Amino acid sequence: MRLLGKRAFVTGGRQGIGRAIVDAYLAEGAEVISCGRGPMPGGFPCAWHSLDVSDPAAVAAVGEAIGPLDILVNNAGVQVEKTVTETSDADWDHVMGVNARGVFNCCRAFIPAMRAGGAIVNIGSISGQVADPSMALYNASKAFVHGLTRSIAVDHGPDLRCNAICPGWIETGMLGAAFDLARDPDAARADALARHPVRRFGRPADVASLAIWLASDEAGFATGQLFTLDGGMTAASPLTPGAF
Template sequence: MRLAGKRAVVTGGRQGIGRAIVEAFLSEGAAVLTCGRGAAADDLPHGARWIRADVSDPADAARLIAAAGAPDILVNNAGVQIEKTVTDSTDADWEQVIGTNCRGVFNCCRAAIPVMPRGGSIINIGSISGHVADPSMALYNASKAFVHGLTRSIAVDHGPKLRCNAICPGWIETGMLEAGLALASDPARARQDALARHPVRRFGRPQDVAALAVWLASDEAGFATGQLFTLDGGLTAASPLQPGLS
């Protein structure tokens, strides 16, 4: 029980990576509060608390953190993606992606940092897309680079009281991955091609990300701060040009 007695807030815990983190934190003994823009899912993991909150709204973010008391752990997982280039993106797209992925992380951190106890850990979900560009994901890519920059800033400004790190997942088996593959002209072939480009020959699972989140939240990671930890099955260790696959 590596998180026994800890209080955690995980934004966007309804599905995908966020849900896996909620489940992993619960199984490690933490009290977990999670949130989303709608009502709680019927199958919310047993023991987790849910409140309706839109993290892009500062008042909602403040309400979320207040509901958690003084959380030891904050995981900023809530995020949206829109598959568009800059020229295709509308003002509404900007509001949605930047509002949730950038302002939402900022809102939650600003509300939580003053009340988090010494030794607290903030974990932001960044992305490999904050380092290298996914095609037709302009605002999403930029929003994740923002998360990376904010992560380092919080580590530098609020250490040694708090640690702050980002996890940068690659391709994780979630609804967001399926949405990306569905854009391909031949989704089945695109999946095979994408798998062949991963040195470990599989996509990540939400549980893989949750395992790293547990480690970063735990006291085992006491010297880890200000870092962007990529978890991508080796995808970005390899050149984008693979002549065998072309």
């Protein structure tokens, strides 16, 4: 029960990584509140706010309604599979609005009321460090999250800590959409899998396990860091393992 007595707000908790974090935090004793664009999903295990994180006024109102927190997890994110020249203004507003401005909005709204010793966990991506093809806005938005993470850690310590998890290829709907861009999705998936020393893709629960530690008192000396969680994929050279 590493989070017993702590209050946490997890954005984008409907499914995938967000839902895994919600469930893991509840299991560790936290009081959890979550949000998403639509109504509360059926059977959802904690309090819910219908919220578009790209709307600063709406985020501020939810922040007032929720009150003091110990943990903020900025997980809500969207993806558009396009290059720069293919990207429209509407794509910019959608991706940067949620992935970049949404994280900024939540941090700005919740930091003033966070309890001393609080923790922010931002969900970044290895895509903010190395560029995935045809994902220009997504790559850029995650690089923004990484920079904001460092700034918050520097500006708001020692009152709170701020770190980012940078997942690699996690088995979610976003991963499937990325493979669908390939000429041969099955071959692309097999090649990607071979590039993981652990020989599997990540699971949402893998990210949730790290999110527990970063939110807990055990991580009291960790702040301003980007924690890569990619099964060793970016540790390897671009040569396909087993080719030699």
